[in-house]
Amino acid sequence: xxxxLIQLRGVTKRYGSGVAELMALKGIDLDIHAGxxxxxxxxxxxxxxxxxxxxxxxxxxxxxxxxxxxxxxxALSRDQRARLRRRYLGFVxxxxxxxxRTSAQENVELPxxxxxxxxxxxxxxxxxxxxxVGLGGWxxxxxxxxxxxxxxxxxxxxAIVTEPAVVLADEPTGNLDTQRSHxxxxxxxxxNQDHGIxxxxxxxxxDMAAYARRMVHFIDGRIADDVANPNPTTAAxxxxxxxxxx
Numbered sequence: 577x578x579x580x581l582i583q584l585r586g587v588t589k590r591y592g593s594g595v596a597e598l599m600a601l602k603g604i605d606l607d608i609h610a611g612x613x614x615x616x617x618x619x620x621x622x623x624x625x626x627x628x629x630x631x632x633x634x635x636x637x638x639x640x641x642x643x644x645x646x647x648x649x650x651a652l653s654r655d656q657r658a659r660l661r662r663r664y665l666g667f668v669x670x671x672x673x674x675x676x677r678t679s680a681q682e683n684v685e686l687p688x689x690x691x692x693x694x695x696x697x698x699x700x701x702x703x704x705x706x707x708x709v710g711l712g713g714w715x716x717x718x719x720x721x722x723x724x725x726x727x728x729x730x731x732x733x734x735a736i737v738t739e740p741a742v743v744l745a746d747e748p749t750g751n752l753d754t755q756r757s758h759x760x761x762x763x764x765x766x767x768n769q770d771h772g773i774x775x776x777x778x779x780x781x782x783d784m785a786a787y788a789r790r791m792v793h794f795i796d797g798r799i800a801d802d803v804a805n806p807n808p809t810t811a812a813x814x815x816x817x818x819x820x821x822x
Contacts, residue, residue: 579645581741581774582608582631587640589626600626602797603640610741613768613775613808615785618794625746627794628778632665632744633657645741662691666735666743666773670750672727674719674734680706681715684734691738705733708771709763725756732763736773743767745777749784761787765810783809 589601601623608614618624629635630642633649636657642649644660652660666687674683684702693701706712709729719727728748735743745764749757765787768775779785786809793801 578612579610580607581610581645582606583641583643584627584630585641585643587627587630587637587642589623589630589635590638599797601630601637604797604799606792606799606802608774608776610774611768611772612790613765613788614777614790614792615788615805616776616778616792616794617780617782617785618800619780621796622794623797624778624794628744628746628776631776632667633661662687662738664741666738666740668728668731668735668743668745668748670747672719672724672731672751674727674730676719679716679718680711680722680730680733683719683730684737687734687738701737702733705737706730708736708767709733723756724752725759728752728756728760729763732760732767736767736771740773742774742776745775747779748777749779749781757781757784761809765808 584604584606587601587604588599591598591600604627616624616628626635630637637650640650644664649657649660681699681702684705685698688698688701703712703715706715709732711726711729711733714722714726719730722730743764748764749760752760761784764775764777767773777788785791786805789805789808791801791803791805792799
């Protein structure tokens with residue numbers, strides 16, 4: 577069994593108070609091992625996005641424990657959580673979240689800039705990350721010069737440029753057509769299998785969740801189902817992911 581990377585124990589999240597109180601999470605227990613590919617699913621309002629925000633250190637639980645590599649995240653200060661995010665976590669969003677007037681290279685460099693790395697280190701790491709997602713040679717293109725699938729590849733390169741332990745992907749195919757969606761899922765699967773990156777993905781699309789090796793279903797702030805996927809969707813073996821040219 578691989579390293580136990582993440583533990584949630586009795587995690588609750590409350591918003592508001594009195595008649596306006598909302599319990600978004602109602603006592604969540606969850607273990608994530610290093611190298612897993614987990615799809616987090618559930619209807620709107622089920623608590624899946626709240627759980628993802630807590631896992632990504634973007635929010636804190638009202639009660640309960642969150643352990644990352646054995647450290648109690650719920651006890652960390654805001655600055656300490658920020659340092660944990662910069663060192664261990666990468667994020668991919670549905671809307672890409674790229675800077676519009678900034679090149680692909682510069683977008684990918686941003687996490688390293690915030691970390692204080694030198695210009696030469698940033699350039700080399702960004703070039704390597706873009707190559708890993710099939711965009712070698714596209715470094716100087718702005719988002720307006722890239723297709724939706726290419727923009728999401730840039731976003732994934734930005735997420736992995738710091739060599740994180742975990743990539744958290746929030747509806748990463750939500751803005752893409754079917755073909756591009758499957759290409760992005762094949763890329764996430766390759767990062768998981770070939771590079772050992774733990775992938776936690778929120779999705780409402782069953783065909784995208786089918787790439788994961790484990791599916792966790794949220795309903796009404798609780799985990800309703802946590803099952804292994806014995807036959808995850810796979811890309812054709814030995815066939816490189818296509819690189820878009822338009």
